[in-house]
Amino acid sequence: xxxxxxxxxxxxxxxxxxxxxxxxxxxxxxxxxxxxxxxxxxxxxxxxxxxxxxxxxxxxxxxxxxxxxxxxxxxxxxxxxxxxxxxxxxxxxxxxxxxxxxxxxxxxxxxx
Amino acid sequence: xxxxxxxxxxxxxxxxxxxxxxxxxxxxxxxxxxxxxxxxxxxxxxxxxxxxxxxxxxxxxxxxxxxxxxxxxxxxxxxxxxxxxxxxxxxxxxxxxxxxxxxxxxxxxxxxxxxxxxxxxxxxxxxxxxxxxxxxxxxxxxxxxxxxxxxxxxxxxxxxxxxxxxxxxxxxxxxxxxxxxxxxxxxxxxxxxxxxxxxxxxxxxxxxxxxxxxxxxxxxxxxxxxxxxxxxxxxxxxxxxxxxxxxxxxxxxxxxxxxxxxxxxxxxxxxxxxxxxxxxxxxxxxxxxxxxxxxxxxxxxxxxxxxxxxxxxxxxxxxxxxxxxxxxxxxxxxxxxxxxxxxxxxxxxxxxxxxxxxxxxxxxxxxxxxxxxxxxxxxxxxxxxxxxxxxxxxxxxxxxxxxxxxxxxxxxxxxxxxxxxxxxxxxxxxxxxxxxxxxxxxxxxxxxxxxxxxxxxxxxxxxxxxxxxxxxxxxxxxxxxxxxxxxxxxxxxxxxxxxxxxxxxxxxxxxxxxxxxxxxxxxxxxxxxxxxxxxxxxxxxxxxxxxxxxxxxxxxxxxxxxxxxxxxxxxxxxxxxxxxxxxxxxxxxxxxxxxxxxxxxxxxxxxxxxxxxxxxxxxxxxxxxxxxxxxxxxxxxxxxxxxxxxxxxxxxxxxxxxxxxxxxxxxxxxxxxxxxxxxxxxxxxxxxxxxxxxxxxxxxxxxxxxxxxxxxxxxxxxxxxxxxxxxxxxxxxxxxxxxxxxxxxxxxxxxxxxxxxxxxxxxxxxxxxxxxxxxxxxxxxxxxxxxxxxxxxxxxxxxxxxxxxxxxxxxxx
Numbered sequence: 001x002x003x004x005x006x007x008x009x010x011x012x013x014x015x016x017x018x019x020x021x022x023x024x025x026x027x028x029x030x031x032x033x034x035x036x037x038x039x040x041x042x043x044x045x046x047x048x049x050x051x052x053x054x055x056x057x058x059x060x061x062x063x064x065x066x067x068x069x070x071x072x073x074x075x076x077x078x079x080x081x082x083x084x085x086x087x088x089x090x091x092x093x094x095x096x097x098x099x100x101x102x103x104x105x106x107x108x109x110x111x112x
Numbered sequence: 113x114x115x116x117x118x119x120x121x122x123x124x125x126x127x128x129x130x131x132x133x134x135x136x137x138x139x140x141x142x143x144x145x146x147x148x149x150x151x152x153x154x155x156x157x158x159x160x161x162x163x164x165x166x167x168x169x170x171x172x173x174x175x176x177x178x179x180x181x182x183x184x185x186x187x188x189x190x191x192x193x194x195x196x197x198x199x200x201x202x203x204x205x206x207x208x209x210x211x212x213x214x215x216x217x218x219x220x221x222x223x224x225x226x227x228x229x230x231x232x233x234x235x236x237x238x239x240x241x242x243x244x245x246x247x248x249x250x251x252x253x254x255x256x257x258x259x260x261x262x263x264x265x266x267x268x269x270x271x272x273x274x275x276x277x278x279x280x281x282x283x284x285x286x287x288x289x290x291x292x293x294x295x296x297x298x299x300x301x302x303x304x305x306x307x308x309x310x311x312x313x314x315x316x317x318x319x320x321x322x323x324x325x326x327x328x329x330x331x332x333x334x335x336x337x338x339x340x341x342x343x344x345x346x347x348x349x350x351x352x353x354x355x356x357x358x359x360x361x362x363x364x365x366x367x368x369x370x371x372x373x374x375x376x377x378x379x380x381x382x383x384x385x386x387x388x389x390x391x392x393x394x395x396x397x398x399x400x401x402x403x404x405x406x407x408x409x410x411x412x413x414x415x416x417x418x419x420x421x422x423x424x425x426x427x428x429x430x431x432x433x434x435x436x437x438x439x440x441x442x443x444x445x446x447x448x449x450x451x452x453x454x455x456x457x458x459x460x461x462x463x464x465x466x467x468x469x470x471x472x473x474x475x476x477x478x479x480x481x482x483x484x485x486x487x488x489x490x491x492x493x494x495x496x497x498x499x500x501x502x503x504x505x506x507x508x509x510x511x512x513x514x515x516x517x518x519x520x521x522x523x524x525x526x527x528x529x530x531x532x533x534x535x536x537x538x539x540x541x542x543x544x545x546x547x548x549x550x551x552x553x554x555x556x557x558x559x560x561x562x563x564x565x566x567x568x569x570x571x572x573x574x575x576x577x578x579x580x581x582x583x584x585x586x587x588x589x590x591x592x593x594x595x596x597x598x599x600x601x602x603x604x605x606x607x608x609x610x611x612x613x614x615x616x617x618x619x620x621x622x623x624x625x626x627x628x629x630x631x632x633x634x635x636x637x638x639x640x641x642x643x644x645x646x647x648x649x650x651x652x653x654x655x656x657x658x659x660x661x662x663x664x665x666x667x668x669x670x671x672x673x674x675x676x677x678x679x680x681x682x683x684x685x686x687x688x689x690x691x692x693x694x695x696x697x698x699x700x701x702x703x704x705x706x707x708x709x710x711x712x713x714x715x716x717x718x719x720x721x722x723x724x725x726x727x728x729x730x731x732x733x734x735x736x737x738x739x740x741x742x743x744x745x746x747x748x749x750x751x752x753x754x755x756x757x758x759x760x761x762x763x764x765x766x767x768x769x770x771x772x773x774x775x776x777x778x779x780x781x782x783x784x785x786x787x788x789x790x791x792x793x794x795x796x797x798x799x800x801x802x803x804x805x806x807x808x809x810x811x812x813x814x815x816x817x818x819x820x821x822x823x824x825x826x827x828x829x830x831x832x833x834x835x836x837x838x839x840x841x842x843x844x845x846x847x848x849x850x851x852x853x854x855x856x857x858x859x860x861x862x863x864x865x866x867x868x869x870x871x872x873x874x875x876x877x878x879x880x881x882x883x884x885x886x887x888x889x890x891x892x893x894x895x896x897x898x899x900x901x902x903x904x905x906x907x908x909x910x911x912x913x914x915x916x917x918x919x920x921x922x923x924x925x
Binding site for chain 1 (some may be wrong): 178182561631633634635660666667708915920922
C-alpha cells in the first residue's frame with residue numbers, strides 16, 4: 001500500500017504536553033507532542049465513548065480522555081490499566097522540525 | 113445462537129455472578145439485567161460510611177453503565193420484575209413486558225424487617241437498606257435534631273453512629289439485654305455500649321417498642337414501660353428477611369428464603385438463586401462473603417463447568433464504626449464441651465476471647481484490638497489442631513515467637529499463602545502477592561483494581577498495605593495511612609502543600625523533582641492539583657500551566673459529550689436586562705446555537721457551540737458587556753438571589769444588591785473545587801442559601817452566614833458560621849472563608865467535606881473569633897484576585913491562546 005506523507009506543520013505549532021487537531025475527510029486526527037518532543041497521532045476518538053483525545057491531559061506517553069478519564073497510550077492507541085479498547089494510530093514523522101502524517105491514500109494538505 | 117440469561121436483582125450478589133461468568137464463559141449468554149433501584153451498582157455494605165459522611169456515593173459505586181456496555185449486558189435499572197412465567201420461561205416487568213430466558217438467576221436480596229407496631233407507616237420512619245434510605249435519613253439529619261434507632265445490632269449501631277456524626281441526638285432502643293448480641297458476648301457487648309455512650313449515644317436495652325406516635329408524622333417512640341422518647345426521625349434497623357416473594361409466587365420451593373441446592377439451583381432446574389434471598393441447608397445469610405462464595409458456584413453452573421458445590425459459609429463480622437474495633441467469628445454460645453481463653457485489659461479497653469473445642473478454634477470475639485482477627489479466622493476455617501500454641505494463642509504469633517514487640521509486617525509475612533486477606537471477596541494472600549509480583553502493582557488501588565481485595569468493605573486495607581510493604585520492601589514507601597494524591601507519588605495533598613511552602617518550590621517540575629515523582633511528568637490527577645497549589649501559594653507570580661488544566665479550564669467553556677462546548681455568561685446576582693438578553697438572542701441566531709437553557713444557578717446556558725466558534729461568540733457577548741460566568745471552573749460559579757426587600761413584601765434586606773456585591777467581590781478566584789453561593793432576603797430562603805457552599809440569609813437585624821451546604825448526589829444543609837450586621841461584614845467574612853478554603857481545602861474537595869474534616873468550630877475560630885486572622889485571610893484573598901479578576905473570554909477574543917481554537921491543518925481529499 002502506498003503511503004503519502006502529508007506535511008501538517010512544525011513542532012512549535014503544538015504546545016509541549018499538548019495536542020492539535022488535523023481535520024481530514026476520515027474524521028479529526030489528534031497530533032500530540034510529549035514533554036520530550038515525541039510526536040504521535042491518533043484518530044481523535046476515545047475507544048470508550050468517542051471523546052476528543054486531543055483535549056486530554058498529556059503525560060508521559062499517554063493521554064487521559066477528558067470525558068471519562070480513560071488513559072490511552074500514544075504509542076499503541078490502546079487503553080491502559082483495567083480498561084479495554086484501542087484508538088486507531090496514524091504514522092507520523094518528525095524531520096528537521098516538520099511534522100508529517102503518513103496516510104495510506106492520496107491527500108493534499110493545506111494549512112488551516 | 114447464544115442462550116438467554118436473565119438476572120433479576122442488580123445488587124452485589126447478582127453482579128458478582130456476572131463477573132464470575134465473564135471470567136468463565138463470556139460468550140455463552142445474551143445477558144439481560146433488571147434492577148429495581150434507579151442507581152448504578154453500588155457497594156451496599158459501605159452505606160454506613162456514606163451515612164456518617166466519611167465517603168460519598170460516588171466512592172461506593174462499583175459498576176457504572178460502561179461496565180455493562182463493555183460486556184454486552186443489557187441493563188434495565190429502575191425496572192421491577194412482577195412475575196416469572198415458568199411454563200413460558202419468561203419474566204414479566206411491572207409495565208407488562210415479557211422477556212424470555214433460558215436460564216434465570218434470582219438475586220432479589222432481602223427486605224428490611226418492619227416490626228408491626230402502630231405508627232410504623234408514619235412519615236419520618238425509615239429503614240436502613242439502600243441509598244434511598246440513606247438519603248431519607250440525611251434529609252432529616254442536622255444538628256439539634258433527634259433520632260431514635262430501633263435495633264442495637266450491627267445495622268442499627270452503624271446507623272446510629274452515622275446520625276450522631278451528622279450532629280443529631282441519637283437514642284438506640286434494643287430489645288435484648290446487650291447490643292450486637294448475635295455477634296458479641298456480654299463482656300464485649302458491654303465494652304461496646306460503654307464506648308458508644310462515651311461518644312454521646314444513648315442506649316436503652318431490654319426496651320420493647322409499643323408504638324411510634326405522632327400527628328401526621330413520627331414525633332417519637334413509646335416503649336411498653338410507658339417511657340416516651342421524642343424524635344424527628346425513627347430508624348427501624350431490627351434486621352432483614354430474605355426477599356423470596358418472586359420465587360414463592362412463581363411456585364418455587366421456599367421457606368424463609370428460596371430453597372436452593374448445593375449448586376445454587378432452585379426447585380426449577382432452569383432457575384438459580386444467589387445471595388440474601390436464598391435458603392441453603394436451612395441457612396440464610398446477610399453478610400457479603402457468603403454471597404460471593406455462592407456467586408462462584410452459580411457461575412460454574414451457568415458456564416457448564418465442573419461440579420463445584422457450596423457447603424455453607426463460616427462468617428466473621430466487623431463493625432464499620434470508625435475508631436471502634438470489633439471482630440467476631442464463629443460460635444461463642446454455651447456449648448458445654450467448649451473451653452474459653454480470655455484476655456482482659458480494662459484500662460486500655462481490650463477484651464479478647466477465643467473459644468476452643470477439642471483443641472480447635474470454633475469462635476473468637478475481639479474488642480479493642482482486632483489485629484489477630486484474620487489469623488484466628490484462618491484457624492477457625494482450617495479447623496487445625498492448636499494444642500502446640502494453645503498457651504500463647506491469645507497473645508498472637510509475635511509473643512509465641514519470643515516475646516518481642518509485635519511487628520505487624522512480620523505478622524503479615526508469617527501468614528500462609530492461603531490465609532484469607534479480604535473476607536468480602538474471598539481473596540487469599542497468595543493471590544495478592546502473585547498479582548503484586550507479576551503485574552508490578554504499587555498501591556492499594558492497584559491491588560483493588562486487579563484482585564478486588566479491599567474493594568468492598570475496606571476493613572482489610574491495612575492488611576493489603578502491609579502485604580505490599582512486605583512484598584515490595586523499601587520500594588513501597590507509604591509509611592502512614594495518608595492517601596497519596598495519585599500513583600505518581602507517595603505524598604498526600606496536605607503534605608505536598610506543606611512541602612511546597614517549606615521548600616519554596618515554585619514550578620511543577622521542581623515539585624516533581626524534589627519530591628521524587630515516580631513518573632516523568634505526572635498524570636491527569638496530580639498535575640491539575642499541583643498547578644492549583646502553586647497558583648494559590650504564589651499569586652501573581654506563578655505562571656498558570658495550561659497543559660495541566662482540565663480542558664474546560666484551559667478553553668474556558670464546558671466540554672459536552674459530543675465534543676461541543678457550552679457557554680454561560682455571567683449575570684451578576686442573577687440580574688439581567690433587555691440589552692443583555694437581546695445580545696444573547698443575537699448570538700444564538702448568528703452562530704446557530706442549537707440549545708438555550710436556564711441553569712439551576714439563575715444563569716443562561718448556550719449549548720452546542722463548536723470549539724472554533726468560541727472566540728467569536730465571546731467577542732459578541734463582550735460587546736454587550738457580558739463576561740465569562742466561569743461555569744466551567746473550579747472557581748466561584750454563581751451567586752443566586754431572591755428579589756429581597758426591593759420588591760418582596762416579606763423581604764428584610766436587599767438580598768439582590770448583596771448578591772451582586774458578593775459576586776463582584778469573589779469572581780475569578782480559583783478554588784479547590786467549584787463554589788456556589790446564594791443570598792436570601794428573609795428566612796423563607798427562596799434562594800436556597802442553606803444548601804450552598806456559602807449561603808447568606810437576611811434577618812431583621814442583619815445577615816446570617818451559613819457554610820458547607822450541598823445539593824448534589826448528597827444533600828447537606830449548611831452549618832451556621834455566625835451572624836453579622838452589615839453588608840461590608842458579609843463581604844469580609846465571605847472572602848476570609850473562601851481564602852481559608854483556598855489554602856486548606858484539598859484539590860477537588862468541596863467545602864462541605866473540608867468542613868466536616870476540620871469542624872465548623874475551627875472555621876469559627878479562624879474567621880469569627882480571631883479578627884486578626886480574618887483580616888489577614890481577607891487581605892490575602894483580595895491580593896490573589898487582584899491578578900485573576902480579568903475576563904478570560906475578552907483575552908481570548910483578542911487572540912490569546914489562538915492555537916487552542918484553530919485546527920493545525922485541514923486536509924481535503
